[in-house]
Each structure stands twice: as C-alpha cells, then as structure tokens.
Amino acid sequence: MSRHRKIAIAVLVALVAGGAIYLPGLYRRVVGLKRIPASEEAERRAVVEPPVSTSTDEPVKARMYWASVTAPGTVDESDEELKLSADPVERGKQLLLALIAGPADPAKRTLPSGASLLEFYLLPEGTAVADFSSVFSTNMPSGIQSEQLAVESIEDTLAANIPNLRRLKILIGGQEAKTLAGHIDLTGYFLLREPPTAPAASGAASPPSTLTAPPPTGKLKP
C-alpha cells in the first residue's frame, strides 16, 4: 500500500470518528431547537398579552360559541359570565382571548391553545379584523371541519356580542394567508350571520351600537 493511500485512509477514519462523536450532539441540539418555539411563544404571550382590562369592564353574560359535542361539525352557543368592555374593540379582544383560553370542557375547544391574538380592530363599515400569531395556524388540528369550526366560533361569538358587525377578516402574523391550516380560505372576508338572539346582559353597559374606532393604517387594503 502506497504512502498516499495510507494517509487518505487515515484521514477518512479520522473524519468518520469525528462525525460519530459530533453528529449525536448536533442531533440533540436540533431536537432542542424544535422545542424552543413553543415555550418562547408561551413566555412571549405572558408578557405581551396580559388580560385585556378597561375601566368600563363589567360582568355580563357573553354568548360564546364552542364546538358541539352532540352534533359534530357544528357550534353550540353558551352564555358565560365574562368581564367585557363597553368599547367594541376591547370587547372583541376580550372575547377572542376567551375563545383562545378555551371552554371548561376541552372537547369543545375550537381555537388551538398557544395561539396569540396579535391585534384586533374594527373598520368603520363593520369589518372586524383579527390578527393571530402563526401558532394559530400551525397548532390548528388539521382538517376542513376543525378549521371551519374555528372560523364559525369566532364569527358567531363576535357577531353575538358586538353590534353591527358585518364582516370578519382573519390575518396570520399581520399578513393575509391563503388558508387557515391548509383548508379554509382566508383570502376573502367572512360574512357574519345575524345572531339568533342578543345575549342577555346582566346590568352591564351595552357596547355602542355604532363602530367608531378608527382603523390602524397600513394593515388592510380598504
């Protein structure tokens, strides 16, 4: 065996040995990195998304819409006591955070845990814009039915508790997304249905009947 060949074999053996030592450590680091975003998301949420509280908050019977356990694929209404603001924008944030927090029965959950509400605002003509973090999309249980339930619970809950809403636009990470999680179309506006009956307020100030909150600029095309 020539001297060059011996050197080449020695180098190759050294490389293989080095790889065998280095790769397991690299693999552990990659696996660790995959776990970090979820915990970071939770920490970030705790910091930037404290419970929405306003001076006009009063306990009311809010009408919430959760997944039905008796009729799969549909949402059921449920009157729950929540502290809601008289300001429709703050009220919308409070309602969406309540949906993300989830119902008492986990089987009725419609929005994925770990998701954050980045922004919520109202346009004067009655369009609600809800901007969720990307976890809203990535943690969503895959499927047409689960995505449809998520949208319906948002639509119906907002329409039942905020007067004069006509449309809903869902953004992901501040951007228009093609789909929620691969199935339901987010490129348009969801037209809100008329709530069957108004929620029974228990001594709470009703939200204003007109939407007066000025929209932030540069978020959505008129």
Add this chain to the structure above:
Amino acid sequence: MLRAVPKAARFAFFLTLAVALAGFAKTGGERSWGTPVKTRQQPPSTQQPPAPTQSQPRTPATSQPPSQQQPAAPPQAPRRTIQTVVLDPAHGGTDEGAHGTSGIVEKDVTLAVAQVVAAQLRRDGLRVVMTRTGDQTLSFEDRAAVANAQSSAIFLTLHVGSSGPVGSAYSYYYDFSQVSPSASRGAAHGFVSWDLAQLPWQSYSRRLAQLLQVELAARFRGSPELAGGAAVYQLREINEPAVAVEIENVNAADANAIKALGAPLAMSISKAIQSFRTVYGADLR
C-alpha cells in the same frame, strides 16, 4: 381610366371585391365592416341546461352562475352527462397532512382510499383521473389544472380529518355566500379569475355534496344528513362541480380501520354520482 391600371392589379382588385361580397352575403350583412369577428360564447341559456357541452367553454367569461339566471323553462333532459371523475387524494409528498396520535399519516390514507374509490367508479363505467397516484407534492393549482383539463367531469378531493367521531364522514361544497372576495379580486371587465372558477358551478356542487352526504349518512354512523358549505380554498379553483369529502379521523387507533372506510366511501360516491347524473344539466336554482 381602368386601362391605365396594370392588368394584374385590376385582377387582384376584382378578386378581393368578389370575396368580400361573398362574405357579406353569407353573414346576411349583419356584421359591420371592420368589426372583428368575436367567437364570444353565450352564457348557459335558460332554455337549455346550464352545464357546459363540448362545444361550450368550461366557464365563459361572461357567464353567470345558475342562481343568477332568468327564470327557466321546465327542466329538460341533460344533453350531456358525467363521464369523468377527477379524484384527488389530498396532500402528498412533503405535505403530509394530519398526523394521528397512533402514527397515521393523512396523505397515505387519502391515497389508499382514493384507489378503492377509483376502482369502484371504473367498474361503474366512469373514466377516473387521479391527481396523484404516488407520493408526489402537488399544489392546489396543480390539482386544479388536472381537473380543469377534463370535460364532462366532476372533482372529488378526499381528506381525513382530526376532530370528528371516528368513522363519520362529511361532504363540503364551496359556499360563496359565506365569503366576499378581497377587493383585489373579482370580475373586472367580465374577467373571471382562476380562483373564482367554482362560482358558476356552486349550485351543482351543492347538489352533488348533498346527494353524497345522504349516502354517507346511510353508511357512516354519526354523519350528518346535510352537506356543509365551507370556504374550502382548494375547491374555488375548480371549473366543474367540485366536492370535498372528509372522513374521520386520523387519530384512530388503527390505520386499517380508517383505510377500511374506503369501501363504504366508494359505494357512497358511486351512488351519489348515479343520482347526480340524472340532475346534471337541469336548472338547480
């Protein structure tokens, strides 16, 4: 004066004049000179089935959805019927779809189930086109392109959900009444954009989904009687009757239990298509 013109030029002039007069006589003089000939297709007539035929475009740019047409005469027998079914096993390749708690991967189940459905439909004498027969990565547009290249066809996309009771099944059509397109979309100057291709077919898709849901409810315990209208993005680009079917659920304990749903699903689809063929072409407003 004519003698001053060369003989060849005179011959050419009279030949052109003769050809022009012949053309004028053929059109009955209705077309004005200089107007380009437009082969503009008519929207589906109220006297005829709105379903397209071979000679009609698949969605004329000027056509209206059946729901917007004038009151129709009594329905007539359709001139054409469904000959082709485009089966779309959802997901595939790098898009694995839903992952079940027991390791079931949606893309594998949809392909296995689609193959069972395809075999049944071929036995029924239908031509079946599958958007994928292996583990390919396809975009929505790729799938729509396969579907929209067919004529006298319907489109069925097969999914496995992750939230409904195991063994239940649901059919969906694109319900345009639930959404309004973004301002950037829409029909400017009569142009129908690719992602609104489904709009004229909504009535047929709804009927097909409903017929299918009745069959699914009979074979899949826990399934509803009514089809769902949902903004399923994939369907909006399909230029023919289009339905999404979702069987539940990817979190089943055993993959074979889900794949076994292929046979009843195939029978449900077969029966629904047989029923749909009798109404295809009729006014479904």
